[in-house]
Amino acid sequence: MGIPIEYYLILSAFMFIVGVIGVLTRRNAIVVFMSIELMLNSANLTMVTFSSYLGNSIGQLFVFFVMTVAAAEAAIGLAIIIAMYRNKKTLNIDEINILKW
Amino acid sequence: MSLRLVLFIVFGAISAVSSVLMITRRDVVVSALFLVLNFAGLSGLYLTLNAQFIAVAQVIIYAGAIMVLFLFVIMLLRPENEKSFLEANPSIKVFALIIGAVIFFQLAYIIFFSSLAKLNNASVAASVKAGTIEEIGHQLYTNYILPFEAAGFLLLAATIGALVLAKKKFE
Numbered sequence: 531m532g533i534p535i536e537y538y539l540i541l542s543a544f545m546f547i548v549g550v551i552g553v554l555t556r557r558n559a560i561v562v563f564m565s566i567e568l569m570l571n572s573a574n575l576t577m578v579t580f581s582s583y584l585g586n587s588i589g590q591l592f593v594f595f596v597m598t599v600a601a602a603e604a605a606i607g608l609a610i611i612i613a614m615y616r617n618k619k620t621l622n623i624d625e626i627n628i629l630k631w
Numbered sequence: 632m633s634l635r636l637v638l639f640i641v642f643g644a645i646s647a648v649s650s651v652l653m654i655t656r657r658d659v660v661v662s663a664l665f666l667v668l669n670f671a672g673l674s675g676l677y678l679t680l681n682a683q684f685i686a687v688a689q690v691i692i693y694a695g696a697i698m699v700l701f702l703f704v705i706m707l708l709r710p711e712n713e714k715s716f717l718e719a720n721p722s723i724k725v726f727a728l729i730i731g732a733v734i735f736f737q738l739a740y741i742i743f744f745s746s747l748a749k750l751n752n753a754s755v756a757a758s759v760k761a762g763t764i765e766e767i768g769h770q771l772y773t774n775y776i777l778p779f780e781a782a783g784f785l786l787l788a789a790t791i792g793a794l795v796l797a798k799k800k801f802e
């Protein structure tokens with residue numbers, strides 16, 4: 531396979547880190563949610579890479595299930611964000627601290 | 632340089648740059664559009680890995696369905712712009728960058744010091760066969776039928792849950 535497997539894995543690790551930094555620094559609930567999607571996608575890239583280099587389709591099957599869960603998670607999470615916005619009139623996660631001790 | 636390497640560099644650069652731009656832009660709509668670009672780049676990367684079905688599913692499910700949902704919610708709520716990454720609270724920024732660097736070097740250490748090199752001369756034919764929709768569909772409807780049904784049930788539960796949560800009033 532022309533390309534060393536490390537290239538894909540390093541790219542995937544880089545995207546995961548960008549997602550982590552996004553979650554830690556951004557204060558807008560929707561952007562935090564999008565950073566989580568980014569991390570899910572970097573994990574998907576790792577699984578497809580190994581699936582392809584091992585010649586085994588199970589990894590890609592698992593990516594398909596991850597996409598299903600991500601779709602369900604996006605629907606539920608955005609519904610929660612809408613419900614939160616209706617009560618608090620804000621999307622800033624510093625001001626949404628109702629579950630904080 | 633082979634064509635595969637050129638394609639990898641192009642799509643990898645698109646994915647990496649658009650992911651960085653996504654977390655540094657102030658405007659939420661711009662962030663969402665950069666995330667769509669990132670998904671498009673990832674779809675190209677999947678094609679260089681011979682994963683045709685996943686590449687198409689990535690465009691249809693992520694870029695097509697999930698991001699449209701995100702853009703609809705952004706349009707409905709119209710959130711105010713926050714401070715950009717560079718003007719954000721410096722202590723949080725330093726903390727996040729340190730955490731990110733530590734995790735990245737851990738991952739890089741694992742990647743470079745584990746014996747992955749023997750995978751590099753994997754056969755292309757097996758990889759092409761593993762990525763076809765025929766092979767994935769065969770696995771999905773024989774060995775993995777129970778997780779498939781569970782995924783369908785999960786989507787049903789998510790639909791009902793989203794309807795209940797987004798209703799006008801809680802009873």
